[in-house]
Amino acid sequence: MSSTLLDTPTKILQAALTLLETPQSKLPTMSDIARATGVSRQAVYLHFPSRTELLIAATRLQDRQNNVDAALSASRHAATGAERLDAFVTAWGNYIPKIYGVARAIMAASATDPEAKVAWDTRMADMREGCAAAIAALAKDGTLPQGTDTEQATDLLWTLLSVRNWENLTQGCGWDQDCYITTIRGLARATLAGQPEALTQLLACTPDAP
Amino acid sequence: MSSTLLDTPTKILQAALTLLETPQSKLPTMSDIARATGVSRQAVYLHFPSRTELLIAATRLQDRQNNVDAALSASRHAATGAERLDAFVTAWGNYIPKIYGVARAIMAASATDPEAKVAWDTRMADMREGCAAAIAALAKDGTLPQGTDTEQATDLLWTLLSVRNWENLTQGCGWDQDCYITTIRGLARATLAGQPEALTQLLACTPDAP
């Protein structure tokens, strides 16, 4: 849609997002992004001091476009802890595919660039707050299993919901997105919301059903 | 120990392993490895065609030194499926910290180097066989939850036991190794071996206890 209406920084970010979201592709270089935007490589540096800062700006734009906060805050209005857990797992689990392209690039950059690592860790720390809130709600209801430490429960939920686990199951094992959601939600319910009955039929997805 | 007894390739791999196992360190370059070995950079290329091949050779040496097969095959002699699951989770979970340094480097290389990705995927596929065997034993005992698909159960166990989850919990959240083992084992037992009672006290580690 009429790209002339956008200022150059936004055009650059938009082009970067498009490249990043292309599946299976190599991670784009600054030259790639410049070419895709239709500007010179130096023009990119004119607006973003480094590749990492560009990636970070891209995630911010993406979050704005996807209205993350709205999606994730829906879980805040749940009546019970269990419902809140369900809502949070569903919301976040369905948000991952939207950010995966950029997440992949930032995770890769994190291995060598400390600045990227900080950005990614911060993002994940934000997500962890949602986990902590869900666990707190469960604790208030008294539905956490006997003797559960809320910090550890938060760590576990947070780990369960990691982008790498989503990647492993959907990209690596070929799981259907719905199957992923159902399974992780059931797993969380069973282990953290004291609903062991959630285990039945937990691993019986039939993604190719008509 | 008298490094003159070792041939150069082994000295190089040994030096690489030492660098890789140094915590928190930057990923070593070919120059770093050469310097640590006490040879020229070109000497390294004389024995290993690429950084990735060197890393792969390093894992092979490490596996030999740690006697992986012996450690992991212990679970084969378990009487019940549940015991086998327990043994496998424990063995693999305790093996991860030993390989983490090298794993970290190979995972990082996988992001850009297809050859490294193949090597890592193969390694993980090997581990998956252990998961599949444990799940098969549970299926034979009939202790898997109702309607569980064994493929999916294997995927889940495999994901649960991923190096990234270990990294997240022990390196990211600061979990004690024993706490990690206990928790993941309990989680696996509860969700895959039909032992929901394993959830009680699951998240109640006290790593700093006297």
Added chain:
DNA sequence: ACTCTTACTTGACACAGTGTCAATTGACAT
């Protein structure tokens, strides 16, 4: 002693990718 081989060294180079710098162009505003 002589040469042959092998392992290793030195130093140069190509290549990709990031990030910087300087000089120039073009458009638009005043």
Added chain:
DNA sequence: ATGTCAATTGACACTGTGTCAAGTAAGAGT
């Protein structure tokens, strides 16, 4: 007409990988 701002071009430094060629040093075989 001038100044300003965005963007362009082209050069360069730096890091890291991987290649190439010529030289050296030591041990083995005859």
